Amino acid sequence: MFLKKLWWKLLGAALILIVLNRGLLTPLKHGIVDLSPTRSQAGATAIFEVFAYNSHYDRDPGSVRAYLRPHRPASPHREGDLLLAASTVDVRSATHLRLKFDLPAFLPDPQKLAAFTLIVDSPGDGPAVLPGKLIIGQDSIQVEEGIRAWTSRGSPEFSEWRKHWFPYRNILVETIRNTFFHVSLWFAMFLLLALSVYYSFRYLRQPLVDFDLRAFALVRTAMLFGLLGCLTGSLWARYTWETWWTTDIKLNMAALTLLIYLAYWVLRLSIEDPDRRRRISAAYNAFALATVIPLIFVLPRLTDSLHPGSGGNPAIGADDMDNALRMIFYPSVVGFMLLGLWMASLLYRVDRVEIRLDEGENIF
Amino acid sequence: MGTFLLTGIRAMTWLISATSPHEPADFMRQTGKIYVVYGVLSLIFIGIVTFLILLERRISKLEKKSDHEQS
Known part of the structure; x- marks a missing residue:
């Protein structure tokens, strides 16, 4: 019997171990935390203090380079060409640079103020x-002159990306690793709920107590995962969105989901007659999932949400996840799903033994 | 005592203001907020342990019941 086999439980545990190992020990790429001042004037000799995270500039101070590039290029095909190298790069420490730029008199932009990327x-x-982040102003506008002054002489060679390192994001920083735990819990919850609806349908077609027990065990495990998803998300939000709970649509819909399944549990407890209880709760379960799917998957995509993927597909779209994260995220989803199935199978087996002892006969 | 406490508080605020603006004083925000990840993992572990405790209580009940039926 599949439930009592050991291999898939060990597989789940091994996947979670790999995710813990790789997800916690892989370093972040270095990132620029702050730049000051953030305003400057064309034609000036500008000095910027740059603070970085996870960088090792002092290891080879002579080969650190810095460039400015228009945030929005004047014409799209010129994007690669427009680049201004820093005239001096002063490495103050492993994470602190002092940059000097000789800004040309004109900007490659038809506006008085233009944003630049460091x-x-x-x-x-x-x-x-x-x-x-950097805004540079100019008094008079001469776009062609600006483009000529900003066109780099010879294309600069950038060093290689650390492909398997995790991306640096301001505000998130190291908490980007929570993707492997918080998000995977929700993915696993949905698999468990979908599976429980499958057993509820099977119960409605063929009223065997076994199917009902499986569905109920899966729902309870899914609720534990959902509760953990809410708690971990709340902690994560406290240190990134600066609040335990916001009115973000996905948060409130997730709380609503938990309430819907809490109602399922209460419904089961409130019906005395076992046959009626099993039939009604199976039907309720199917409707519950049908309600939850639009709440979590459809509504947050239609409105504005702090979560990634409002108006798109989170976790699958290219904007929200980079390949280094994906390599750990997908094994973590499978790992948590197998862990959830394992926990649900234990609950189901205890329920089964309990009923057998209560009724004093084999009803299966 | 009062002046002692005041000096202490002054020393504390001086220490906090003396740290770099890019190294936050809050414990959870140190080292790129890595302790938030630690907190999330702890919560998941607590959840799994709670599950085990509840399961064990039900198994104990079953054990008692089956012992009773055996005797």
């Missing part, structure tokens, strides 16, 4: 980008 490249750490 790129810092260091051979040991790879390139890092701070997009659009």
